[in-house]
Amino acid sequence: MNQPGAPSGSNQGGLPFAIGAYLIWGFVPLFFKLLSSVPPAEVLAQRIVWSLPLCFLIMVFRRQIGEYVAALRDWRVLRLLLVSSVLIALNWLVYIYSIFTDHVLAASLGYYLNPLVNVMLGMIFLGERLSRLQALAVVIAGIGVAILLAGALDTLWISLTLAFSFGTYGLIRKIVPVGSLPGLAIETTLLLPLAVAGAGYYIWLGDGRGFGSDAEISWLLAAGGVVTAVPLLLFATAARRMSYAALGFVQFLAPTLQFVLSLFVFHEPLKPAQLACFILIWASIAVFSFDMLRKMRAERMIEVA
Numbered sequence: 001m002n003q004p005g006a007p008s009g010s011n012q013g014g015l016p017f018a019i020g021a022y023l024i025w026g027f028v029p030l031f032f033k034l035l036s037s038v039p040p041a042e043v044l045a046q047r048i049v050w051s052l053p054l055c056f057l058i059m060v061f062r063r064q065i066g067e068y069v070a071a072l073r074d075w076r077v078l079r080l081l082l083v084s085s086v087l088i089a090l091n092w093l094v095y096i097y098s099i100f101t102d103h104v105l106a107a108s109l110g111y112y113l114n115p116l117v118n119v120m121l122g123m124i125f126l127g128e129r130l131s132r133l134q135a136l137a138v139v140i141a142g143i144g145v146a147i148l149l150a151g152a153l154d155t156l157w158i159s160l161t162l163a164f165s166f167g168t169y170g171l172i173r174k175i176v177p178v179g180s181l182p183g184l185a186i187e188t189t190l191l192l193p194l195a196v197a198g199a200g201y202y203i204w205l206g207d208g209r210g211f212g213s214d215a216e217i218s219w220l221l222a223a224g225g226v227v228t229a230v231p232l233l234l235f236a237t238a239a240r241r242m243s244y245a246a247l248g249f250v251q252f253l254a255p256t257l258q259f260v261l262s263l264f265v266f267h268e269p270l271k272p273a274q275l276a277c278f279i280l281i282w283a284s285i286a287v288f289s290f291d292m293l294r295k296m297r298a299e300r301m302i303e304v305a
Contacts, residue, residue, distance in 0.1 A: 014241030018250040021234035024227070025111075026257025030265070031227055032099045034220055040096040042210045043224065045198035047092060048191045050225025055185035058233075068182040078186070080176045085187035087169040088232070094161045104262035105274060106155035109148075110162030111255035112281045115288065116141045117167035118247060125171060128243065133291035137284040144280030151273020170247070173236050180236035184229065246292065252285060 035043055059065050071077045098107040116138050122128035130138075148156045176183060202210045211221050239247055259278075262268045 014238035014247070015250065017234040018238035018242065018247060019253065021231040021238060022251055022254040023257075024231040024234075026254040027261075028227060028231075029099050029104050029107075029258060029261055031220075031223075032096060033266070035217070035224075036100050038210045038217065038221070039202065040093060040100055041198055042202040043096050043221065044089065044093045045195040045202070046211060046221040047224040047228045048089070048188055048195035049199050050222050051229040052185065052188040052192060052225075054225050054229045055181060055188060055233075059181055059185060062181065064179060064182050067179055068185050071178045071182050071186055072189075077176060077178050080172050081178070081183060081186045082190055084169050084172040084176070084183075085190045087165045087172070088187060089191055091162060091165040091169065092228070094158060094165070098158050098162075102266060102268055103155050103158055104258055104266055105268050105270065106152075106158040107162055108255040108258040108262060109274070109277065109281065110159035111166075111251065111258065112278075112285065113141060113145070113159060113163035114167050114255075115247075115251050116284065117163045118170065118251075119288070121167055121171045122243070126174070131291055131295075133287050137288040137291070140280050140284035140287065144277040144284070147273050147280070148277050152271050152277070170235070170239050174239045180240060181233055184232055184236055188229075246296075252289075 032043070056065075059068055071081070095107055098104060119128075119130060119134050120138060123130040145156070145160070148159070173180070173183060178186070199211065203212055206212075209217075211218050238250075242250075263270065
């Protein structure tokens with residue numbers, strides 16, 4: 001199911017946007033580690049507060065304020081974006097928590113699972129067919145998750161929450177009839193009252209860890225708006241231009257970078273159950289990738305013919 005803006009029968013229209021988004025997300029733990037002294041809820045609030053001005057600046061430049069206002073007046077669009085805003089806020093909060101508590105491996109696993117969640121959601125809600133190889137990939141991944149139930153249950157909730165919250169978020173952004181940037185601006189607008197209240201509470205608390213405690217922390221929290229808005233804008237653009245399965249295929253880039261960072265930069269221990277799960281997830285990705293490449297090759301042959 002291709003979206004407007006993508007070449008017919010191809011996913012190339014959204015590919016550069018997807019690669020850009022996942023590269024940023026792959027390295028973003030390095031940024032948030034710099035803020036590990038700040039409460040996760042305050043980091044989330046500041047991300048939202050500082051994302052909205054950037055969205056407005058870009059919308060003014062791209063002359064999309066009218067689309068933003070029109071979408072705010074459309075109750076159907078607003079309902080969908082309210083749901084997506086809650087999902088992305090939940091995803092952000094759990095992700096920040098995973099970095100601050102040295103569970104980047106669990107976050108990496110969540111984003112490895114996300115493409116397979118995308119395939120299932122695409123099949124259920126978008127009518128995208130699940131091939132036999134894709135079904136096999138999902139089963140293999142399911143076995144890996146089952147192993148975590150026995151050996152790493154304490155962090156499994158992080159992985160599953162990240163996978164399903166972001167998978168459902170991407171599904172909604174794919175079907176909602178609004179541009180990627182106005183949609184993101186509306187999401188941050190809907191979250192803004194709670195974000196301002198949260199940010200204000202932590203400033204009033206004055207515990208010396210968050211915004212206003214020192215210049216470096218304050219600037220980093222403000223920069224969180226850029227780190228938040230830019231990859232989400234790239235992702236939302238890609239989601240509207242690519243098939244949902246193909247979008248999941250590109251996503252393997254981000255969790256791979258996170259996996260490498262967790263082991264070789266953050267030096268997290270790798271439990272036997274986690275290792276077994278990762279091996280099965282990588283096997284499922286190999287099956288899934290083979291199937292995707294086979295389909296893309298077949299599409300190209302049909303175009304040539």
